[in-house]
Amino acid sequence: MTDEHLKNVLRAALPPTDHGVAAREVWPRLSDRLDRTTEWSYVDLGLAAAAAVPFLVFPEWLWLLAYHL
């Protein structure tokens, strides 16, 4: 099967898309999603908390961190 024949076989079964437009108005969906998105996700908050807790428990570690920065 040559490359050209393979192309023809594929294009016959899977014709190129007809370049349509979205059937629905998409902006409201996107806008809702943006409104629901906080700048900090739960993962971000969790990581920040996990990083902060050791320094609350052992405040003297802050000097160690400062020394390394």
Place this chain on the structure above:
Amino acid sequence: MQDEPDRDLLRRFAHGDREAFEALFRQFEREVYRWILRIVREPDAAEDALVEAFWRAYRGRARFDPSRSYGAWMRRIATNCALDQLKAARRRDRQEVVGRVPPREPATRGGPGGTDFDRADNIRRAFAALPPKLRVVATLALIEELPQTEIADALGVPIGTVKSRLFRATRELRTELTRAGIQA
């Protein structure tokens, strides 16, 4: 490619201005949707990927350089979203059908590969069985007949990667189609 928006609009977008973002969305929505549809070939999935792509663009606005092409940046994000859609669809298919779906046996009537319907169905199955990364390249290169440089830009990979993926995709397709009794 669409005309580039003016620099001021892009700067406002990069600083998080929602009105600027909506203006960009309105300007590029069609083009991005068409691009995604070319890859995923399914209008509902293309709509989902469209929302995802613009959402990712807004989230990643701080990384956008207003002196670069917004259209090219958006196309790369859209390609990744379309690829993720294909991966998700593949995972869903695997959950529904355990193991690989064998191609239909070639029918005795209707010529090599069976009837026209069987033949087209087997081709679609063989194509859908390609790993998503190969499928994207095969779709854009073989069906949509886009230049390999354009595909490389959209995927953010070197052209050599596009060539090797295309080679692997055609090899896998030939094997599957031959197995299904479809010959040149």
